[in-house]
Amino acid sequence: AKPVANNTPGPSDTTAPEFSSAAVNGSQLVLTYTEANTLDPAALAGNAGFTVNTAAGTAAITVNSAVVNAAAKTVTLTLSRAVTSAETVTVSYTKPTSGAVVQDAAGNDAVDFSSREVTNNTPRDPLSVRITIADRALTADETTTVTFFFTKPVNGFDTSDILSPNGTLSTPTANAERTIWTATFTPTANVSAEANAIRVDLAGVTDNAGNAGVGGVSSANYSVDTRDTVAPVISTATVTGDQLVLTYTEAGTLNAAALTGNAGFTVSSSTGTAITVNSARVNGAKTITLTLSRAAANGETLSVSYAKPATGNGVQDAAGNNAVDFSNQAITNNTPDTTPPVIRTATVNGDQLVLTYTEANTLNGAALTGNAGFTVSSSTGTAIAVNSARVNGADKTVTLTLSRAAANGEKLTLSYTKPATGGNAIQDAAGNAAADLHNQPVGNVTPTPTPAPAPAPAPAPAAPAAPAPAPEPAPKTNPDAPNADHDGVPDAQENQAIGPKGSAIGDGNGDRIQDSTQAAVASFSAKTSSGSDTSVTLVADSQDGMTASGSNTRITSLEQRAAPAQTPRALETPIALTSFKATLETAGSTKAFSLYVDPKIGVNGYWLQDHGGTWVNLASSPYGGKMVMEGGRLRLDFSIQDGGPFDADGQANGVITTFGAAAQMQLSIAGQASDVAHGEFWI
Numbered sequence: 135a136k137p138v139a140n141n142t143p144g145p146s147d148t149t150a151p152e153f154s155s156a157a158v159n160g161s162q163l164v165l166t167y168t169e170a171n172t173l174d175p176a177a178l179a180g181n182a183g184f185t186v187n188t189a190a191g192t193a194a195i196t197v198n199s200a201v202v203n204a205a206a207k208t209v210t211l212t213l214s215r216a217v218t219s220a221e222t223v224t225v226s227y228t229k230p231t232s233g234a235v236v237q238d239a240a241g242n243d244a245v246d247f248s249s250r251e252v253t254n255n256t257p258r259d260p261l262s263v264r265i266t267i268a269d270r271a272l273t274a275d276e277t278t279t280v281t282f283f284f285t286k287p288v289n290g291f292d293t294s295d296i297l298s299p300n301g302t303l304s305t306p307t308a309n310a311e312r313t314i315w316t317a318t319f320t321p322t323a324n325v326s327a328e329a330n331a332i333r334v335d336l337a338g339v340t341d342n343a344g345n346a347g348v349g350g351v352s353s354a355n356y357s358v359d360t361r362d363t364v365a366p367v368i369s370t371a372t373v374t375g376d377q378l379v380l381t382y383t384e385a386g387t388l389n390a391a392a393l394t395g396n397a398g399f400t401v402s403s404s405t406g407t408a409i410t411v412n413s414a415r416v417n418g419a420k421t422i423t424l425t426l427s428r429a430a431a432n433g434e435t436l437s438v439s440y441a442k443p444a445t446g447n448g449v450q451d452a453a454g455n456n457a458v459d460f461s462n463q464a465i466t467n468n469t470p471d472t473t474p475p476v477i478r479t480a481t482v483n484g485d486q487l488v489l490t491y492t493e494a495n496t497l498n499g500a501a502l503t504g505n506a507g508f509t510v511s512s513s514t515g516t517a518i519a520v521n522s523a524r525v526n527g528a529d530k531t532v533t534l535t536l537s538r539a540a541a542n543g544e545k546l547t548l549s550y551t552k553p554a555t556g557g558n559a560i561q562d563a564a565g566n567a568a569a570d571l572h573n574q575p576v577g578n579v580t581p582t583p584t585p586a587p588a589p590a591p592a593p594a595p596a597a598p599a600a601p602a603p604a605p606e607p608a609p610k611t612n613p614d615a616p617n618a619d620h621d622g623v624p625d626a627q628e629n630q631a632i633g634p635k636g637s638a639i640g641d642g643n644g645d646r647i648q649d650s651t652q653a654a655v656a657s658f659s660a661k662t663s664s665g666s667d668t669s670v671t672l673v674a675d676s677q678d679g680m681t682a683s684g685s686n687t688r689i690t691s692l693e694q695r696a697a698p699a700q701t702p703r704a705l706e707t708p709i710a711l712t713s714f715k716a717t718l719e720t721a722g723s724t725k726a727f728s729l730y731v732d733p734k735i736g737v738n739g740y741w742l743q744d745h746g747g748t749w750v751n752l753a754s755s756p757y758g759g760k761m762v763m764e765g766g767r768l769r770l771d772f773s774i775q776d777g778g779p780f781d782a783d784g785q786a787n788g789v790i791t792t793f794g795a796a797a798q799m800q801l802s803i804a805g806q807a808s809d810v811a812h813g814e815f816w817i
Contacts, residue, residue, distance in 0.1 A: 147171060147240035151207070156225050157253040160216040163197075163225060165209045167236075167244065174237045175204035183230045184211055187249070188221050195223070202236070209236060219259060223252040261286055261347035263334050272321050280319045280332060286341045287312040297333040297350075362386050362453035366420070371438050371465040378411075378424040378438065378465065387419040387452045394446035399424055402462070404435035422449060432471035432564075433494045437462040471495055471564035475530065478758060480548050481577040483777045483786050484539040487520075487548070488722055489532045490775060492758055493562050499527035500558045507553045507560075508534055511573070513545040525560070529723045531775075532560060542583065546576040579745060579777055579784040619649075621656040622691035622715075631657030632669040633730070634765025642671025642730055643679050644765060654681045656692040660709040668709060668732050670694075670796075674716045676728035678762075679769050687725055691715040695793060705749060706798040708735040713793045722786035724775040729753075731796050733768040740770040742794040744779040751799065752780065770796060 151169040158164075163186060167173060182200035187193065196214035203210070217223055226248045229235050236244035262285045269278040280303065282291070289312065296303055301321035308315045319332070336347025366384040373379075378401065382388060396411035401424070403409050410427040417423050430436055439461045442448040449457035475493040482488075487510065491497060505520035512518050519537040526533070540546055550571045552559045560568040615624035628650040631642035640648045642657040649657045649671065657671040673679055675687035695711040709731070718725060729740055739751030739761065752772035753759040759772040777786030782793055 147238065148242065149238075150242040151236065151238045151244045153227065153245070153247045153250055155253070156250060157255050158213075158217050158223055159255040159257075161213040163211040163213060163217075163223070163252060165211070165225065167207045167209070169207050169238050172204045172239045173202050173207050173209075174234075174239055174241070175202055176234045178202060178209075178236070179230075179233045181211075182209070182234070182236065183228050184209075185226045185228075186211065186213060186252075187224050187226070188217070204239070217254060217256050219254065219256045221254060221256075223254055224249040225252050226250070258345055259286065261288070261336060261339065261341055261345065263336065263339075263347075263351055265332055265334065265351070267319070267332070275320060277318050277320045280317050282306060282315040282317075282334065284313050284315070284339075288315075288339050288341055291315055291339050293317075295335050295338040297335065303332070362451060362455065365455040366449065366451050366457040368440070368458070368460050368463055371463050372468055373426075373430045373436060373465050374468045374470075375429040376426040378426055378430075378436075380422045380424070380438070382420045382422070382449075382457065384420050384451050388416050388422070389447075389450045389452055389454070390416050391447050393422075393449070394443070396424075397422075397446070398441050398443040398448055400439050401426060401465075402437050402439070403430075405431075409436070416449075430465075430467055430469045431494070432467070432469045432473065434467060434469070436465040436467060438465055439463065471562060472566060473562075474566035475560065475562050475568045477550075477568070477571055477574060479577065479775065479778065480574050481579055481775065481778045482536070482540045482546055483579050483581075483722075483784070485536040486722060486786060487534040487536055487540075487546075487576060488775065488777070488786070489534070489548070490724055490773075490778075491530045491532070491560075491568065493530045496527040496563045497525050497530050497532070498558070498561045498563055498565070499525050501525075502532075502558055502560075503553075505534075506532075506558070507551050509549045509551075510534070510536060510576070511547050511549070512540075514541075518546070526720070526723065527563065529720075531722075531724055533722065540578055540580050542578070542580045544578060544580070546578060547573040548576050549573060577745070577779045579779065579781075581784060619651060619653045619656075621653055621689040622693065623656050623658045625650040627659055628657045630659065630669070631671055632732075632767075633671065634767045636765060642669065643673050643728070645680050652681065653688040654685055656689045656714070658692055658694070660694045660712070662735060663708050663710075668735060669730075670709065670712060671730040672712070672714055673728040673730075674725065676726045676771065678771075679728045679730070679764065686719040688717045689714060690717055697795065698793075701795075702749060702799075704800055705741060705795070706736075707795045708737065708798070709796060711793050711795050714791075716790045718776055718788050718790065721788040722776050724773050724778070725790065726771065726773045729770040729772075729796060730764075730767045731770065733763065733766075735796070737768070737770075737796045737798050739797065739799065740772050740794050741797045741799060742774075742780045742792060745784060746779075749799070750780075752794070 149170060151167040151173060154166045154168045156163060156165045178200040181197035184197045184200055186195040186197055197211045198214055199212045201210045228246050229243055264283040266281045267278060272278060291306060293303055293305055301319055304318045306315040306317040333350055335350045339347045362385055364385055366382040368380060369383045370381045393414040397414035399411045399414055401409050401411060411424045412427055413425045415423055441459050442456055471494060475491040475497060477489060478492045479490045502523040506523035508520045508523060510518050510520055520534045521537055522535045524533050552567055552570060617624050629640040631640050631649050633641045634644040637644040642649050643655055649655045654674040659667045660670045662668050672689060672692055673681060674689050675682045675685040692714045695713045697707045697710045740753040741749050741751050743749050753761050753770040762769045774780050774790050774792060776790050782791040
């Protein structure tokens with residue numbers, strides 16, 4: 135059983151090596167051969183006869199070198215570039231005509247081959263992203279731009295792939311190559327540095343080949359500065375009685391530190407009546423309450439201003455930002471109406487007795503029952519009853535229909551007792567009941583009956599002392615001149631009207647509408663006692679100089695007339711009389727008027743003569759009027775009742791006619807009126 139070494143030579147190797155397979159990884163392509171023994175390890179030169187192509191042979195990749203591993207029966211080619219994971223590669227071999235060739239150890243040359251498929255083991259390109267933030271030092275709610283730079287074109291990238299716990303990102307938009315995506319970013323609050331990052335989940339992002347990314351990536355941290363640098367700004371102001379509450383617009387809260395004195399606040403009233411700030415306190419997160427020196431009246435127009443005080447605490451937020459100064463902030467007045475209506479005038483014409491009330495707002499328009507608590511007495515002793523009563527809330531009047539007509543010259547008195555049961559009492563819209571009254575004198579404007587025609591002419595009677603005859607008119611302008619609004623004043627003259635500061639020429643009341651186009655606004659040029667011209671504007675159905683919305687009151691005549699000879703010597707009339715006529719929608723109603731004049735003419739009211747011959751100033755508070763300086767013009771506000779004591783025709787016929795004077799009367803001149811209520815006097 136001794137082994138014997140067999141040195142007998144076998145048959146010679148005559149079989150050539152053949153291509154078996156090929157695989158590429160990056161720039162290394164390895165070919166494996168089928169061979170019974172080993173390959174010849176001799177060095178190969180250049181590409182050694184090998185060629186490599188991609189995409190079915192349309193694009194060649196150069197072979198830089200070839201190395202034989204004899205024992206492994208492989209040849210490794212080094213390519214001029216790396217093959218990508220998505221490429222399709224083929225390899226070919228043609229034995230070179232010179233130099234070393236691929237052969238086995240027995241010298242058999244390898245068989246040529248063409249376009250043999252190569253297994254591509256090149257790993258897939260990793261998808262990565264780089265994130266930049268335009269501004270890394272952000273304040274809360276500030277917006278900046280975030281940019282995402284991908285290493286390859288990507289699809290399916292949206293906000294679901296972005297994680298940002300500290301802020302809001304818009305939907306990203308891509309450039310044409312889809313490699314750069316941008317979004318806007320708004321942080322919301324300060325958080326820890328670790329949380330201050332924008333993260334991308336690459337697992338949800340795919341490239342053009344449909345390959346998804348792996349893992350996630352975060353941007354560098356950014357900082358958020360939440361310091362409040364915005365000053366509080368006034369938003370609203372509301373007053374109820376003597377409590378004025380200011381609300382501020384502020385991201386945080388106001389500083390609750392105690393305020394001193396008026397804390398820089400001042401309050402003004404359109405009435406001119408003084409009102410000061412006694413104290414100020416911060417109450418609530420964003421409000422300040424001012425306690426005023428007096429209660430605001432219902433309907434009073436107020437404004438508030440603020441200037442940071444030089445010393446002491448001013449208004450500021452919790453971050454120390456001082457509140458912004460402001461001027462003339464309008465105040466919403468919620469002070470309730472607690473003042474009952476008060477009887478102002480009572481005038482009878484025939485069987486219609488009209489009562490006018492002084493009331494800040496309107497009367498309650500609810501229907502009245504029966505005599506509504508009114509009784510009327512006559513000096514003649516002849517019975518007279520109240521058949522019915524009706525309210526005109528807007529005009530603040532109550533009209534009584536009597537059981538008979540009052541005779542001309544008959545003296546009547548009126549009494550009122552609030553009904554105990556049934557029926558509605560006289561009250562304002564807020565429910566404040568009018569006070570009872572007793573023996574209120576009634577102005578009687580019932581006209582004298584027209585006498586029957588005399589059988590023969592009789593001597594002319596002497597002229598009565600009152601009412602005074604209508605004053606003579608001043609010379610009129612051309613009656614045929616254009617007058618589009620039919621107010622008795624030519625358009626050319628109205629177009630020269632001078633209004634309050636800031637008004638255009640031809641706009642005498644500053645409502646931004648030319649007077650020549652408004653039937654309720656008329657302007658003319660009056661002659662002063664010194665011979666100069668001055669502009670005068672009349673507004674009918676006026677509300678602080680503006681015509682009431684929807685008004686149907688019309689001015690049909692406005693002219694200057696000479697003052698009557700019996701004018702009191704103490705009454706100075708620098709522009710004589712201003713005569714006008716106005717038509718009303720409702721006969722017997724009361725209308726407000728405004729007369730604009732130049733304050734330089736030196737007047738202190740609008741004076742009229744009643745049917746008893748007494749001159750009174752209707753533009754004074756006892757008669758419900760007032761005088762207001764408005765943009766360098768003096769506005770005289772007054773009211774006249776159709777058929778009342780200051781309506782020259784004395785008839786409730788839907789037409790008011792006056793011969794009044796914008797005049798000056800020394801207030802030291804006093805006299806007794808011909809017919810006033812008990813306890814009243816005339817100045």
